[in-house]
Amino acid sequence: MDVKNPRNKKDIGERPPAGKRSKPPPSHEHIALADRDGVVGTIMLAPAVIYVAGLVAIPFFLAIALSLSDATVGNPSIHDFVGLANFFSVVHEAAFIFALRNSIIITIATLVVLTILTIVEVEILARDFRGKRLAEILLILPWAMPVALVAVCWLWLLDSEFSPIDWILRAVGLLGPGTVLGPANNLYYLGREWLGLASVVVIDVWRMLPLSTIIVLAGRTAIPNELFEQAALDGAGFFRILFQITIPGLSTLLIVAVLFTVLVIFGDMTIVALTTRGGPGYTTEILPYWAYLKGIQGGALSQGAAVALFLFPVLLAASILALRAAYRGEAQ
C-alpha cells in the first residue's frame, strides 16, 4: 500500500482537470511517415508511374520519332527528319492493304465468335451439372498453357500432311479424291489465304475464351437468381430471358471483355508469326507482324515504326471505350 500510494498520488496530480482529459492532437512532427497520406500515396503510385513512363510513354514517343526519321537497325539515329515519307512509302506497298485488311478481319471475326462462345460457356457454367468442376478446369486450361506448347500443338493440328483434323475428315469421308472437300488429301490450312485467316481466328478465340468467360461469369453470378425466376413467371422463355434479362445484365462486363480482346488481338503478332507467317505471299499478313518484319527483320526501323503507329488509333479508341464501360459499370 505504502509503496503504491505515492505513485497513485502522482498520477492523480498529473491528471488534467475533468473535461479536458483528451490529449491535444500531436503536432506535425509526431506523425509517422506511413501515416501521411501524401507520402504513402506517392510511394504506392511510384512503381506504376515509373512502369508506364519507362515501358509505355518513352517507347511510344520514340516510335513517333523513329517513324519521322530515316533510322535503320544499323544506324538508329533519329536526327534526320524525313516528315511523313515513311508513312507514304508503307501505304503504297502491296502488303500494307493485306495487313490492314487482315488485322481488321481477324479482330472482328474473333470478337464475334468469342462473344457468342463466351455467352454459351457462361450460360453452361452458371448452371449446376455433374462434372462442373472438371469443365471449369478444362475451361481455364488454354490460359495456363505455355505459348511454345500451344504453338507445337496447333502446328501439328494444322499440319499440311499429318493434320489429325484432316485424318478425321478423311475417315468420315469428307476429304480426299471424290469428296466434298476433295480432291486433295489435305486441306493445307496454313497454306491458303482464307483457311489461314480462319486458323488464326480459331486459335485466337481458343486463347482468349478462358479470360472473357471468367470475366463475364463473374457478372453472371452477380445477377440475382430471383430475376430469372421472375422472368420465367412473367412468361418469358429461354431466349427471351437470355436476350432481355441475361445479356443486358452482362452488357457492361461483356463490353469490357470484348474490348480487352480487341486490345490483345489487334496488337498481337505471335499467332501469325507461329503459324502462317503472313503467307502465302502477304495474304495472311497483319499489321503488327509486318511492322516486326519490316523494322526488325528487314532493318528499316523507321518504316516498322510507321506501320506500328497505324495500330495506335484503333487501340486508343478501344482503350477509351473499355475504360468508359468499366466506369459506367462501377457507377451502376
Next chain:
Amino acid sequence: MAVLEVRKLTKHFGDIKALDGVDLATRDGEFLTIVGPSGCGKSTLMRLIAGLEQPTVGDVLVDDRIVTPLPPRARNIAMVFQSYALYPHMSVADNIAFPLKARGVAKMERQKLIQRAAETLGIQPLLRRRPARLSGGEKQKVALARALVRKPSLFLFDEPLSSLDAQVRAKARAELRQLRDRTGVTTVYVTHDQVEAIGLGDRVAVMQRGKLRQLGAPQELYYEPADTFVASFIGTPPMNLLDGGDVIVGFRPEHASPRALAPQSGDFKIFRIRVKQTEFLGSEWLVYGSVHGQSEDTKVLCKLQPASIAAVKVGETQEFVVPRGQLRFFDKATGLRTVSPPL
C-alpha cells in the same frame, strides 16, 4: 379468379424434408396467408405452387386442373418476391410491359394496360424511371403493377413487406389489402410475421417443420388453436401454456385477472402466479410472472386493464383467475387440442 389446391405436396432437399405432405385449398378470390417460423417450408410451398421447383411427391391444382408438370410461364401465376426482382436495366414502364411482351400483346393494347395498372397503383409519374431511382415502397408498387397487369389467375406474395421500414409497411399492408379487394384475384401471401398474417388474411395457414398445423379464420386460430404450436405462435404475447396434470392448460394473457377483482360467483380456475415485473403498454399493462410447476417454473404473461393493475404487487405470489370457458386443453404427448378434461 381461381381456386388453388395442393395435394400431399412433399419436397425433399437431400435428407431434409422441406415440405411433408401438405394438403391445402383456397376458396375463390380468397386472401390466404401462410405463416410460420423460418425454415417451416412456407417459401418452398410457394415456389412449388409457382413452378420454380418440382415436388418430390404430390400435385398442384389450379381450378381442378393439375399444373404440376407445367413450367412457371404456363401457369398464369404472378409472384412478387421479397426483393421485388425488378429488371434493373428497364424503365418502370418496360418492367410492367415485360409480361405482356412475353405473351405477345400488341403495342397499343400494351400501352393501355400499362396505363391502367399504373393508375391503379398511383405510379404514373414513375413510369420513365429506372428501378435504382425508386424508394422501397415505390418498388413494391411497380412489382405489384407488373404482377397484376397480365390478369393472373393467382397472386403469390413472398414476404413482400419485410424489406420496407416500419412506417411504409403499415401503409403498404393496407394498400395490398385494397388491391386484392379491387381485383378479386385469389392471393396466397407468405410471411413469418403472425401479426401481418392475422391482419391480412381471410384465412391463415400455420406451418411448422414442413407440415400444415392449422388452417382457419384468424379468430379461429386465435381462440381455438389446434395444437400447442399454434397456441404459442399466434398472438402477441402468445397463449400461456401450463402444466395441468394430465394435460397442458392454456389461456390467453388477457383472460387472466387478479382474484381480488373477480366476481365472487363464477366458474373460475385459480392460478398462483409469482409476479416478477410489470410493463406499461399504454392501453394496458403486461404482467410477467411464473407458475410453480412440478419440475420447473413456467413463465406466464397476463394482460391487465389499467384499472386492475393496482391490485398487482411485484415480487409477491398472488392468485389470478381465468374463466373456465377461456381455458384450452392440449394433449401432453402430441400437443393436439383435446376436449376439456373431467374435473
